[in-house]
Amino acid sequence: MTDLLTLEAEVRTDLGKGASRRLRHANKVPAILYGEGQEPVSLTLEHKNVFRAQQEEAFYSQVLTLNIAGKPVECLIKDMQRHPYKQVVMHLDFLRIDAAHKVQANAPIHFINEDVAAKTGANISHHVNEIAITCLPKDLPEFIEVDLANLTLGQTLHLSDVTFPAGVTSDELAKGEAHDLAVVTANAPKGKASDEEEEEAAAE
Incomplete structure (x- = not known):
């Protein structure tokens, strides 16, 4: 369970609909990380890892860890867009959290x-x-x-x-x-x- 709640992520600089489309064709998922007064960060994750993790109930209610360039960031999943009929995760929104803040x-x-x-x-x-x-x-x-x-x-x-x-x-x-x-x-x-x-x- 713990492994499924830890995901590797890369910062992406190639933004826009076209870029997101190219990522999905490469079996990757575009995402964004925001919250705690910090600037939003655009990310890319491997679709196979996201798809496996999102099948677990805990994915939606537990603290997740994103490893971004070797640095762990704790967050919660706030939104997930799925393809209307394919088993494909289209986009993820992650909310940064602080252990001291509710x-x-x-x-x-x-x-x-x-x-x-x-x-x-x-x-x-x-x-x-x-x-x-x-x-x-x-x-x-x-x-x-x-x-x-x-x-x-x-x-x-x-x-x-x-x-x-x-x-x-x-x-x-x-x-x-x-x-x-x-x-x-x-x-x-x-x-x-x-x-x-x-x-x-x-x-x-």
Whole structure:
């Protein structure tokens, strides 16, 4: 995993659409590195290495290392353009990071014990598959686990129900209670009301 998160890169001075086209024909990927108040740097990476790395989930949420002219630079992937139908990475945007400065990233969600929740007869609906977070680079989680073992029929888990790793905060929750997004719901099967709905109906 570590090797896949370290990529060799070269500084490129030949810029423009024509130059990028020539790079792609040579199985290379044009990229740009920016952030931390420094000038943007145009880069070139080997497509085979990028393609292998981007197949890993951690590529999108973990700190990456670019070796540029022998000097390691830590960064995050901020954008990636793919060919509309070919298995080709067209362009990459990397954001420089500083170990002392917090970063914003999207952490994928891993739903665990979904089979346990499904045994209640519920239809499990995922409302989001990743969570916008803020933390120091050292605290970036590869993913965030959401345990569905105790999810009951008709229940919805929200961001406020998620256990975040130490040092990690939700960008949405930081905006206030109105942004407490639904994460997952155990829907009652069609034609069957949840216990909560049955109780409400009985009360009426």
